[in-house]
Amino acid sequence: MATRRSFVKGLAGAIGATALGGLAACASGKSRARAHVVVVGGGFGGATAAKYLRMWSQGTVDVTLIERNAAFVSCPISNLVLGGYRELADISVSYAGLQSKWGVRLITDEATAIDIDKRTVGTAMNGVLRYDRLVLSPGVDFIPNAVPGLEGNFEHVPHAWKAGPQTLLLRQQLQDMADGGVFALHIPKAPYRCPPGPYERACVVASYLRRHKPRSKVLVLDANGEIQSKKVLFAKAFEGYGGLIDYVPNSELRSVDAATRTAELEFDRIRADVLNVIPPMRAGTIATRSGLPLVNGRWVDVDWLTMEARGVAGVHVLGDALQPAPAMPKSGHIANQHAKVAAAAIVNLLAGEAPNPAPVVMNTCYSFVDERNGIHIASVHQYDAAKRQPMPVDGAGGVSTAASEIEGQYALAWAKNIWADMLA
Amino acid sequence: MKLAHAFALTCLLGAAGVAAAADPNLARNLAATCANCHGTDGRSVGGMDSLAGEPRDRLLQKLLAFKSGERPATIMHQIARGYSDEQLALIAGHLAAQRVRD
Numbered sequence: 001m002a003t004r005r006s007f008v009k010g011l012a013g014a015i016g017a018t019a020l021g022g023l024a025a026c027a028s029g030k031s032r033a034r035a036h037v038v039v040v041g042g043g044f045g046g047a048t049a050a051k052y053l054r055m056w057s058q059g060t061v062d063v064t065l066i067e068r069n070a071a072f073v074s075c076p077i078s079n080l081v082l083g084g085y086r087e088l089a090d091i092s093v094s095y096a097g098l099q100s101k102w103g104v105r106l107i108t109d110e111a112t113a114i115d116i117d118k119r120t121v122g123t124a125m126n127g128v129l130r131y132d133r134l135v136l137s138p139g140v141d142f143i144p145n146a147v148p149g150l151e152g153n154f155e156h157v158p159h160a161w162k163a164g165p166q167t168l169l170l171r172q173q174l175q176d177m178a179d180g181g182v183f184a185l186h187i188p189k190a191p192y193r194c195p196p197g198p199y200e201r202a203c204v205v206a207s208y209l210r211r212h213k214p215r216s217k218v219l220v221l222d223a224n225g226e227i228q229s230k231k232v233l234f235a236k237a238f239e240g241y242g243g244l245i246d247y248v249p250n251s252e253l254r255s256v257d258a259a260t261r262t263a264e265l266e267f268d269r270i271r272a273d274v275l276n277v278i279p280p281m282r283a284g285t286i287a288t289r290s291g292l293p294l295v296n297g298r299w300v301d302v303d304w305l306t307m308e309a310r311g312v313a314g315v316h317v318l319g320d321a322l323q324p325a326p327a328m329p330k331s332g333h334i335a336n337q338h339a340k341v342a343a344a345a346i347v348n349l350l351a352g353e354a355p356n357p358a359p360v361v362m363n364t365c366y367s368f369v370d371e372r373n374g375i376h377i378a379s380v381h382q383y384d385a386a387k388r389q390p391m392p393v394d395g396a397g398g399v400s401t402a403a404s405e406i407e408g409q410y411a412l413a414w415a416k417n418i419w420a421d422m423l424a
Numbered sequence: 425m426k427l428a429h430a431f432a433l434t435c436l437l438g439a440a441g442v443a444a445a446a447d448p449n450l451a452r453n454l455a456a457t458c459a460n461c462h463g464t465d466g467r468s469v470g471g472m473d474s475l476a477g478e479p480r481d482r483l484l485q486k487l488l489a490f491k492s493g494e495r496p497a498t499i500m501h502q503i504a505r506g507y508s509d510e511q512l513a514l515i516a517g518h519l520a521a522q523r524v525r526d
Contacts, residue, residue: 052456055464056449333460340456344449356447362457362506364499378499380506396506400498407498410461413471418460420469 035061035350038121038131040111040286042067042095045318045335046137047422052343053135054102061350064105064131065098066123069164072423075194076332076366077415078163082171083204085371091163091415097424114290116312133346136292136300136309137318137335138284140193143298146280153258157275161193173274174205179213181273184263186253187222188280191299193320193330196229196377198222198278200367203234206241207370218244219270221251221263229329230367230377230399237369237403253277283321292317299323304389306355307342316342327392328381329363336418337361359383361390363397366411374407375400451518454511458519466519467526476522483516 039050042065050065072093080086098104107129113122114134121129142159145151160170174183183205187198202220209216218241226249227234238245254264261275282288282298292309293301300309300317304325307316319335328334338361345355362380369375379397381390400407447453455466458475462468466475475483489495491504491512504512 056452336460337457340453344447344453344456348447348449354447356450356453358447358450360454360457360507360511362503364460364503376499378502380503382506393506396502396504398502404498409471410498413468414461416469417463417472421459421464424464424469 035132036130037061037063037133037135037346038129039063039065039135039137040114040121041137041139041284041319042069042072042098043137043139043319043335044332044418044422045139045320045339046135047072047095047098048336048339049135049137049316049318049343050098050104051102051422052340053346054104056343057347057350059103061347062105063103064107064129065095066107066109066111066121066126066129067095068108068110070108071095072419073163073167074332074415074419075161075163075197077412078160078167079197079201079204080368080371081163081167082160082174082201083208083371084171084175085204088164088168093419093423095423101424111286114286114315116291116315119314131314132350133314133316135316135318135339135342135346136287136321137339138287138321140281140283140320140330141285141288142279142281147253147277148255149258149264150256150277150279153256156258157256157261157277159278160276161197161278161281170274170276174208177213177216177273180215181213182217182219182270183209183274184219184221184261184270184272184276186251186263186275186277187220187224187228188278189223189252190228191324191330192278192281194365195329195331196234196365196367199227199229199234199237200369201276202245202247203237203241203367203369204371206244210241210244214244216244217246219272220245220247221253221265221270222247222249223252225249229365230375233369233375233399233403234367237375240369283317287317287321295323304341304383305357305359306345306349307338316346318342325381325389325391327379328361328390329365331363331365333365333414333418334361334363336422337363357383357385359390364414366407366414368408368411369403372405372408373403374405374409374411375403376407376411451514454507455515455518458515465522467522467524474524475519477524478520480513480516480520483519484513487512487516 039046074091077091110124158170160166206218261272263270318338320330341359364378366376377399380393384391468474490500
């Protein structure tokens with residue numbers, strides 16, 4: 001605060017009487033309403049933004065969070081629920097702390113429309129809200145009709161790529177599968193939410209099957225040409241399961257027959273006992289239909305200094321919905337970091353200050369290769385003023401040397417700490 | 425008071441144009457990149473070390489030892505190498521000034 005005050009004093013001295021005249025004219029501004037930021041989406045990005053806006057503005061900015069679910073359910077760690085090693089309750093956190101501790105106004109509702117000219121958000125049940133600045137953290141939605149036969153059949157062919165009822169549904173199907181069955185998992189072309197997640201899922205499902213139904217098989221149908229994250233480590237983990245995991249690259253899904261759980265590939269047709277299709281995805285629908293700039297019609301293009309959608313002042317977009325910067329994954333960890341860049345920029349902008357010209361974000365994705373042993377990938381991204389985007393720092397980041405129990409414990413500790421950093 | 429001050433600043437900068445100086449909250453922003461694992465303001469909720477209130481020089485020494493590889497780690501060597509020594513010093517200073525308890 002002292003720095004800011006002396007900065008103002010120095011500035012006032014430097015610019016002299018004319019500017020002070022302007023200041024007097026501004027005095028009526030005192031009666032203006034407090035700034036109001038609306039946050040849409042209470043995932044890793046949105047919840048963090050809501051908390052940090054209240055924290056860093058010292059309560060001077062009003063924050064409303066619109067989130068459709070009553071509690072936060074974490075995608076990271078949800079593969080352990082699938083394997084039966086954790087309960088859904090273990091990965092669920094209440095939003096109550098944002099309200100009671102941080103003074104965030106919570107609205108449990110669906111945001112339906114944004115008017116970027118009028119600066120309003122429409123909701124299903126709570127009418128229209130006005131904002132001074134909007135934070136949009138909509139996550140991903142699946143591209144309609146990208147895989148013929150899938151639409152409306154997620155009960156038969158679960159995605160379990162949004163944690164909650166889908167996680168439990170896939171868990172149930174895995175439990176109901178007979179020994180000797182085939183659990184087929186389809187991975188879409190990158191970019192998709194959580195690059196290592198599907199490979200972790202293959203491992204955790206295999207660890208369950210090895211113990212309970214050892215004659216079964218996990219068939220990994222990857223639309224990509226190779227493992228997309230921690231390749232060497234996952235390849236080693238797959239090997240450790242003997243013949244239980246069968247990894248097939250370049251297996252783009254053409255269509256599914258949900259009734260028979262059949263996956264149609266270019267040169268093959270696979271009938272599975274459990275068919276888990278992670279569909280091709282794009283930015284959450286509220287972002288794609290609100291006139292924001294999209295890359296390939298899928299991901300929102302942002303100004304990395306403020307996280308505002310390019311050319312759309314006042315609309316800050318976070319997380320999986322973004323066209324990623326180089327080597328930046330779609331992860332909960334990075335969404336939390338986007339949120340802090342946005343919160344800092346918004347507090348500055350509302351005070352008439354420039355945003356931080358040198359933001360830094362970092363990522364870590366921990367994964368389990370069985371119920372106990374963990375691996376990680378990490379990277380640090382510094383803003384490059386010439387390239388106008390964050391760039392991964394050469395020589396920093398990397399992956400684990402090998403899977404270990406200690407990193408399994410760090411993975412769980414990471415989860416507890418990031419959930420608290422967002423919500424407590 | 426604080427609010428009036430913020431508006432005064434808005435008006436002042438509105439008149440004078442936005443100054444392109446280093447952000448006074450740079451240390452806070454950099455330290456926030458560590459909170460995902462070590463807790464908000466370095467106060468861990470468990471399973472990772474708390475960093476809040478630890479003396480600046482000791483923190484910085486540890487971070488530089490991670491960076492050089494002198495101190496063995498599962499991940500901190502890879503993270504520390506992503507920041508300049510100046511940035512690590514800012515982070516250490518900020519964390520040292522945080523309350524140990526919430």
